[in-house]
Amino acid sequence: MSAVASYVAVEDTRSEGVWVAAWRRLRNDRFGMVSLAVVIAFLLLILASAVGLVAKNWQKEVGVPNAPPTFVGSAPKETGSDPLARIVPKDAKLVDLSDIDPLAPKYKEWAERAAKIQVTETPKAETLPFGGDRLGRDVLDKAIKGAEISIFVGVFAAVLATFIGTVLGALAGYAGGKIGDFLEWVYNVFTSVPDILLIFAFAAVFGRGIDTVVLILGLAGWTGMYRQVRAEYIKHRTREYVRAAEAIGVSHTARMFVHILPNVSHVVLVRMSLLVVGFIKAEVILSFLGLGVPVDQVSWGTMLSEAQSELVLGYWWQLAAATIFMAVFVTAFSLLTDALRDALDPKLR
Amino acid sequence: MAAYILRRLWQMIPTLAGVILLVFFLFKFFGGDPAEILGGLLATPEQIQAIRQQLGLNDPWYVQLWIFVKSIFSFSWGNSWATSEAVSNIFATRLPATLTVMVPILILDVVLGVCAAMAVAYVRGSITDRTIMVISTVMLSISFLVYIIVGQWLFGFYLGWFPVQGWTDSFWTNLTTYAVLPVMLAVFVGLAPQTRLYRSFFLDELGHDYVRTARAKGVSENKILFKHVLRNALIPVLTNVSVQLPGIFIGSFLIETFFSIPGLGREVLLAVNRSDYPVIQAVTVYLAVLTMFINLIADILYKAVDPRVVLR
Numbered sequence: 265m266s267a268v269a270s271y272v273a274v275e276d277t278r279s280e281g282v283w284v285a286a287w288r289r290l291r292n293d294r295f296g297m298v299s300l301a302v303v304i305a306f307l308l309l310i311l312a313s314a315v316g317l318v319a320k321n322w323q324k325e326v327g328v329p330n331a332p333p334t335f336v337g338s339a340p341k342e343t344g345s346d347p348l349a350r351i352v353p354k355d356a357k358l359v360d361l362s363d364i365d366p367l368a369p370k371y372k373e374w375a376e377r378a379a380k381i382q383v384t385e386t387p388k389a390e391t392l393p394f395g396g397d398r399l400g401r402d403v404l405d406k407a408i409k410g411a412e413i414s415i416f417v418g419v420f421a422a423v424l425a426t427f428i429g430t431v432l433g434a435l436a437g438y439a440g441g442k443i444g445d446f447l448e449w450v451y452n453v454f455t456s457v458p459d460i461l462l463i464f465a466f467a468a469v470f471g472r473g474i475d476t477v478v479l480i481l482g483l484a485g486w487t488g489m490y491r492q493v494r495a496e497y498i499k500h501r502t503r504e505y506v507r508a509a510e511a512i513g514v515s516h517t518a519r520m521f522v523h524i525l526p527n528v529s530h531v532v533l534v535r536m537s538l539l540v541v542g543f544i545k546a547e548v549i550l551s552f553l554g555l556g557v558p559v560d561q562v563s564w565g566t567m568l569s570e571a572q573s574e575l576v577l578g579y580w581w582q583l584a585a586a587t588i589f590m591a592v593f594v595t596a597f598s599l600l601t602d603a604l605r606d607a608l609d610p611k612l613r
Numbered sequence: 614m615a616a617y618i619l620r621r622l623w624q625m626i627p628t629l630a631g632v633i634l635l636v637f638f639l640f641k642f643f644g645g646d647p648a649e650i651l652g653g654l655l656a657t658p659e660q661i662q663a664i665r666q667q668l669g670l671n672d673p674w675y676v677q678l679w680i681f682v683k684s685i686f687s688f689s690w691g692n693s694w695a696t697s698e699a700v701s702n703i704f705a706t707r708l709p710a711t712l713t714v715m716v717p718i719l720i721l722d723v724v725l726g727v728c729a730a731m732a733v734a735y736v737r738g739s740i741t742d743r744t745i746m747v748i749s750t751v752m753l754s755i756s757f758l759v760y761i762i763v764g765q766w767l768f769g770f771y772l773g774w775f776p777v778q779g780w781t782d783s784f785w786t787n788l789t790t791y792a793v794l795p796v797m798l799a800v801f802v803g804l805a806p807q808t809r810l811y812r813s814f815f816l817d818e819l820g821h822d823y824v825r826t827a828r829a830k831g832v833s834e835n836k837i838l839f840k841h842v843l844r845n846a847l848i849p850v851l852t853n854v855s856v857q858l859p860g861i862f863i864g865s866f867l868i869e870t871f872f873s874i875p876g877l878g879r880e881v882l883l884a885v886n887r888s889d890y891p892v893i894q895a896v897t898v899y900l901a902v903l904t905m906f907i908n909l910i911a912d913i914l915y916k917a918v919d920p921r922v923v924l925r
Binding site (some may be wrong): 599 | 901
């Protein structure tokens with residue numbers, strides 16, 4: 265077996281490809297590998313939540329309202345289970361109103377009817393692994409489901425922005441001339457409006473919803489990608505390999521997307537992972553402001569907006585859960601992006 | 614120089630036209646029907662029709678575009694649909710509050726950011742440098758919202774050092790009482806990314822030949838950093854500040870929402886939630902114009918601080 269391997273090694277004198285080399289460099293980066301593992305773990309988690317393996321019942325009210333986390337212990341029982349007992353003094357005589365109360369004859373009948381109705385009292389947990397929200401929903405399940413929505417929005421918005429930016433950038437950089445001028449004009453128009461205003465303007469006309477957020481962020485965020493891809497294409501379009509392709513009669517489209525694109529794809533990939541981080545943060549803010557995901561869904565942003573009023577009452581766990589989940593994922597993803605950039609573009613170091 | 618400025622102004626025209634077209638068609642084709650938004654849920658078809666007539670919505674699109682363009686250049690946007698307040702009045706009364714918060718933030722951000730970046734660049738490559746970079750990465754990954762929520766709760770509610778929210782008519786009271794906590798929190802959050810960015814500017818400069826020459830002739834490391842490198846690194850800092858400058862008019866919308874500051878950012882957010890199109894359109898177009906002018910001024914300043922720059 266080893267003989268075969270060494271034989272192949274001698275025979276194959278091609279230098280290693282850019283992706284193989286990048287992977288080799290990435291593997292040597294300890295920070296990069298750890299963050300890659302965390303990101304993959306998160307992706308598996310949201311995949312499991314998307315197909316319903318975990319956090320399927322996040323909307324079920326499994327605990328008492330604002331159930332504290334298990335490691336804190338259940339909330340102290342309020343003294344005197346009847347809230348009226350605290351207000352009404354013990355020796356007070358209740359006034360008998362039954363002779364003037366018009367509903368008095370019906371009370372008995374209603375009580376009988378109410379007794380007939382079967383009420384299944386589901387036992388509600390006093391504590392939950394990471395606490396419950398104001399309805400008694402499990403915060404941990406919510407955070408997992410929220411991760412699914414937030415990461416989904418971040419990734420798909422980044423894919424959309426990358427698609428728009430790459431296609432337009434390739435066109436502008438490769439074609440130049442009139443098309444290039446026109447696309448430069450579009451770029452100038454989009455960048456002259458501050459990003460956040462562009463997002464607000466889109467949000468005002470497109471309404472709410474998960475796919476709308478993806479659309480808004482994608483449409484507002486493609487300009488950076490466009491700029492970089494365009495610069496790369498201007499650099500590449502006169503290179504020998506492109507001229508050689510032209511000489512053997514390769515079409516413009518094929519030259520743009522079959523020949524040049526793989527050579528700039530590492531730039532696109534790094535830029536795209538930067539976009540993912542930015543868009544996840546933007547989604548959280550938009551959802552917090554009520555411009556993002558609808559109320560029947562959960563994302564890290566909607567969790568934070570609930571947490572704001574809970575914190576004043578001393579229920580800190582929802583805030584902590586959303587913050588920890590988001591911080592871990594975004595930190596890992598940012599470190600992975602750094603590692604990826606180092607691995608794919610060693611000249612930058 | 615005059616020729617350069619003239620040409621730049623000339624080049625703004627197509628961009629401005631593009632912004633106007635973008636805003637106009639965005640709201641025309643994708644936005645809801647203004648007459649139905651204005652009329653409300655109880656409006657009769659006749660009322661809707663009357664509003665359409667009044668707004669000129671029954672005219673062909675090019676007539677409507679012309680009305681839109683005229684309102685931009687005559688600064689007459691009419692009234693807000695939600696509150697009937699004149700749009701120009703909204704600008705005039707909300708802007709001071711926004712600037713009261715944002716100008717101190719910008720100044721403190723730049724001054725503290727440059728100082729911190731210089732300190733980090735001074736100890737570059739050491740374990741301190743590495744630790745600070747990791748901490749700032751982690752800090753950056755936590756949403757701005759969390760800092761405001763926790764900060765407002767901790768300093769305003771729990772410790773009671775600052776008012777939780779509020780605003781008055783007196784500029785001085787606002788600046789010294791109500792703006793302190795929002796400004797502090799925003800600067801605290803902005804410091805980590807600023808330091809990271811400015812550090813890279815300093816490190817870029819440290820790799821240049823003139824630094825090596827200065828070292829070779831025996832200039833002390835402090836003098837190199839504070840005299841030679843600082844001056845050169847301030848050029849990219851200036852560019853970065855000019856990029857942020859347009860944002861100060863709107864960028865504080867989160868802070869304004871949390872602390873109930875009657876500023877422009879909060880107003881725009883309210884307008885988005887109420888589908889108050891005139892306010893959104895006016896802010897978008899005028900801020901785009903402002904951004905173009907700020908960029909022009911930044912380029913001219915760039916020339917002033919760095920004579921090597923050739924304006925073309």
